[in-house]
Amino acid sequence: MLDIKITLAETLKEKPADESKLGFGKIFTDHMFVMEYDKDYGGTGWHDARIEPYHPFTLDPSCSVLHYAQEVFEGLKAYRTPDNRIQLFRPECNARRYQDSCDRLCIPQIPEEDFVQAVKALVEVDKDWVPHQEGATLYIRPFTFATMPQLGVHASTKYTFCIILSPSGAYYATGLAPVRIYVEDEYIRAAPGLTGFAKCGGNYAASIKSAEIAEALGYSQVLWLDGVEHKYVEEVGSMNIFFKIDGKIYTAPCTGTVLPGVTRRSIIELCKDWGYEVIEDKLAIDDVMKAGHDGKLEEVFGSGTAAVVSPVKELKYEKDVVMIGDGKIGPLTQKLYDTMTGIQWGKIEDTKGWITPVCMG
Numbered sequence: 001m002l003d004i005k006i007t008l009a010e011t012l013k014e015k016p017a018d019e020s021k022l023g024f025g026k027i028f029t030d031h032m033f034v035m036e037y038d039k040d041y042g043g044t045g046w047h048d049a050r051i052e053p054y055h056p057f058t059l060d061p062s063c064s065v066l067h068y069a070q071e072v073f074e075g076l077k078a079y080r081t082p083d084n085r086i087q088l089f090r091p092e093c094n095a096r097r098y099q100d101s102c103d104r105l106c107i108p109q110i111p112e113e114d115f116v117q118a119v120k121a122l123v124e125v126d127k128d129w130v131p132h133q134e135g136a137t138l139y140i141r142p143f144t145f146a147t148m149p150q151l152g153v154h155a156s157t158k159y160t161f162c163i164i165l166s167p168s169g170a171y172y173a174t175g176l177a178p179v180r181i182y183v184e185d186e187y188i189r190a191a192p193g194l195t196g197f198a199k200c201g202g203n204y205a206a207s208i209k210s211a212e213i214a215e216a217l218g219y220s221q222v223l224w225l226d227g228v229e230h231k232y233v234e235e236v237g238s239m240n241i242f243f244k245i246d247g248k249i250y251t252a253p254c255t256g257t258v259l260p261g262v263t264r265r266s267i268i269e270l271c272k273d274w275g276y277e278v279i280e281d282k283l284a285i286d287d288v289m290k291a292g293h294d295g296k297l298e299e300v301f302g303s304g305t306a307a308v309v310s311p312v313k314e315l316k317y318e319k320d321v322v323m324i325g326d327g328k329i330g331p332l333t334q335k336l337y338d339t340m341t342g343i344q345w346g347k348i349e350d351t352k353g354w355i356t357p358v359c360m361g
């Protein structure tokens with residue numbers, strides 16, 4: 001249990017008048033959560049947990065994160081229900097994954113209950129920033145970075161853990177919109193033994209080039225293949241990916257190279273509840289393209305906190321292109337979207353125990 005000292009901002013920022021123009025991650029709330037870690041501090045090494053007015057950091061130019069990218073992050077959301085409760089979706093899963101990411105990057109872990117406590121405390125302080133408009137949310141970004149002022153390559157002895165909040169607009173302004181996806185056949189995102197399963201900034205730094213290539217060709221997302229044989233589908237940008245082929249649902253297994261998404265896990269549970277066979281196993285891109293040409297590729301969708309589900313209407317792999325479901329949203333994709341968002345916004349009863357209440361709005 002953290003002892004969180006709260007210092008409120010003297011003047012509050014003006015909140016955006018039009019929540020439909022929020023976009024993603026562009027504006028931030030009045031407060032932030034911060035605590036520091038020093039190896040020699042005693043106890044767990046973490047100290048000075050506090051909520052204070054949002055402010056820039058002062059960093060020594062030599063600090064490790066700026067040179068060697070020793071950093072991890074998380075991403076989740078706070079939702080406002082129709083009866084004005086503020087709630088989170090499975091934050092304990094993010095807390096658990098954060099520990100795994102920290103472990104891989106040699107960053108000191110934070111007890112799961114402390115992580116959730118810090119998120120809830122900050123969201124409560126800034127609860128007026130949780131948007132009211134349908135589909136808009138308060139995006140929550142916890143992160144830890146290495147601050148030791150030394151250029152040697154080894155684990156830092158000092159870190160900062162911080163949480164910032166960003167009111168974000170509905171991902172789909174005009175309803176679910178299917179996207180076109182570029183299958184990356186040269187660059188890779190992850191390989192066995194590397195950091196693919198960890199949510200760390202370094203993974204993203206290495207992915208930007210492919211996103212630029214895809215964008216230049218008119219595709220909005222990159223589908224990554226496995227790093228060894230460049231043969232099996234793994235994930236999409238910042239989403240996991242699912243394929244419905246001949247009635248069965250396929251997604252890549254979380255065996256080290258794929259980010260174990262909270263949305264992915266929830267979707268698998270729902271699909272199994274609904275009687276679908278879900279196969280978490282290697283799936284070759286050649287088989288996906290063949291299924292597409294044979295008319296057996298019924299639905300493809302990405303899954304992640306930001307979009308919830310993102311229907312895919314087109315896949316481009318080398319010179320081959322397949323269209324999925326005439327560019328329309330598949331019935332399973334739509335049902336998953338409706339169910340997930342229904343639970344998240346408190347419009348459907350949470351029979352799974354996925355909701356963590358924060359406070360009244």
Ligand SMILES: *Cc1c(COP(=O)(O)O)cnc(C)c1O
Pocket residue numbers: 075199235236237238239240259260261262263264303304305306
């Ligand atoms: C965060 C993330 C996901 C999705 O995870 P969720 O917990 O569902 O938001 C998928 N892939 C990558 C690379 C990610 O960083």
